[in-house]
Amino acid sequence: MTTPIPHVPHITLNNGVTMPQLGFGVFQVPDDETAAAVTTALESGYRSIDTAAIYGNETGVGRALAASGIPRDELFVTTKLWNADQGYDSTLAAFDASLSRLGLDHVDLYLIHWPAPAHDRYQDTWRAFEKIHSEGRARAIGVSNFEPAHLRRLMDDSAVTPAVNQVELHPRLQQRELRAFHARHGIATEAWSPLAQGALLGDPAVTSIAGRLGRTPAQVILRWHLQLGNVVIPKSVTPERIRENLDVFGFELTDADIAAIDALDDGGRIGPDPDTFN
Numbered sequence: 001m002t003t004p005i006p007h008v009p010h011i012t013l014n015n016g017v018t019m020p021q022l023g024f025g026v027f028q029v030p031d032d033e034t035a036a037a038v039t040t041a042l043e044s045g046y047r048s049i050d051t052a053a054i055y056g057n058e059t060g061v062g063r064a065l066a067a068s069g070i071p072r073d074e075l076f077v078t079t080k081l082w083n084a085d086q087g088y089d090s091t092l093a094a095f096d097a098s099l100s101r102l103g104l105d106h107v108d109l110y111l112i113h114w115p116a117p118a119h120d121r122y123q124d125t126w127r128a129f130e131k132i133h134s135e136g137r138a139r140a141i142g143v144s145n146f147e148p149a150h151l152r153r154l155m156d157d158s159a160v161t162p163a164v165n166q167v168e169l170h171p172r173l174q175q176r177e178l179r180a181f182h183a184r185h186g187i188a189t190e191a192w193s194p195l196a197q198g199a200l201l202g203d204p205a206v207t208s209i210a211g212r213l214g215r216t217p218a219q220v221i222l223r224w225h226l227q228l229g230n231v232v233i234p235k236s237v238t239p240e241r242i243r244e245n246l247d248v249f250g251f252e253l254t255d256a257d258i259a260a261i262d263a264l265d266d267g268g269r270i271g272p273d274p275d276t277f278n
Contacts, residue, residue: 007249008045011231013163014186017140019076019109021226022246023048025192025233026057034060035067037237042068044243050166050233051102052080052113053094058101066103077104080113080144083278086121091128099137110138111166115150118278122150123157130160140164144192145274148181155185166190168271169230171200171221171264179228190231193270195221205260213251222248224261 010018024041026034026049034057038049042064051061058079065075079102085094095110110132115122122143129141142164143154155161165182169175169191182189200206201217210217218234222245225232234245253261 008047008246009226009249011188011229013140013188014161015140015163017108017163019140019164019188019231020046020048021231022046022222022248023050023076023078023231023233024242025050025235026061027052027055027192027235029055029057029060029235029237031057031060033237035063037242038064039068040239040242042070044239044246046242046246047074048076048078048233050078052082052111053085053098054080054082054113058098062101062103072104076108077102078109078111079107080111081125083114083116083119086112086116086119086125088124088128091125092131095128095132095137106137106139108139109142109164110140111142111144111164112146114145114272114277115143115147115274116278117150117275123154126154126158126160130158133160142166142187145271145277147274148178150274151181151185151187161185162187164188164190164231166192166231166233167274168193168269169225170194170196170270171203171206171224171261172196172266172268173270174262174265176265179230188231189229190233191225192233194225194230194232194234196268197270199270200264203264205264209253209257209260215251216244219244219248219251220253220257221261223251223253224258227253227258 144166
């Protein structure tokens with residue numbers, strides 16, 4: 001086991017739990033490839049792993065965590081509840097199933113994967129989340145893909161404000177209004193698809209900055225996220241890229257670099273619209 005890279009910053013969530021600002025995501029990684037990818041990530045120094053029930057790879061994540069020998073309190077594990085399992089009782093059952101697949105007695109962060117507004121069950125779901133949190137089986141609870149209207153409705157009807165909202169966020173979809181809402185309410189912004197699934201790696205603004213700094217375009221975009229204050233969870237199954245994506249703390253972007261990347265925002269989504277996806 002390698003020693004964790006010491007300079008990965010942590011953010012403090014609104015309940016006092018600390019979370020690494022850069023983690024490793026396993027979206028679209030087949031279960032039989034997940035253990036190897038997560039093992040590479042852990043050996044490289046990642047300590048935050050993000051999965052979800054719908055990914056079908058919680059078992060692979062659990063195998064890698066168990067084999068790593070890394071103390072549980074040095075790991076930060078996130079998983080998510082799928083839309084079909086929303087509702088109070090079904091959420092509790094789905095959470096137990098996720099814990100079983102992961103081989104853990106608690107997770108560090110549990111997220112409602114989508115608001116799924118047509119089902120209109122996220123408020124009952126959140127009550128189950130509050131129970132799970134109160135029992136210490138999730139150290140923090142949050143949501144994913146929630147828009148301000150969903151968040152307002154949830155917070156108006158509950159005692160616990162989500163600690164995190166994990167949303168599609170990259171230079172083409174910068175979510176400025178949503179990030180401002182999060183800042184006002186103490187909700188951490190976490191970016192999924194932070195590299196826009198590679199769509200921006202050839203952009204002239206990004207490649208110009210990368211060339212000047214002697215960095216890859218992916219490293220430049222990840223650094224942009226970090227300097228904005230986002231939590232970021234890049235995904236790769238390629239060992240070299242897994243390591244490169246973590247090597248983003250030895251340089252900084254200038255204000256001009258940030259402005260050049262900020263100018264790429266055109267509202268372009270890769271994933272579904274949270275208001276209509278169910």
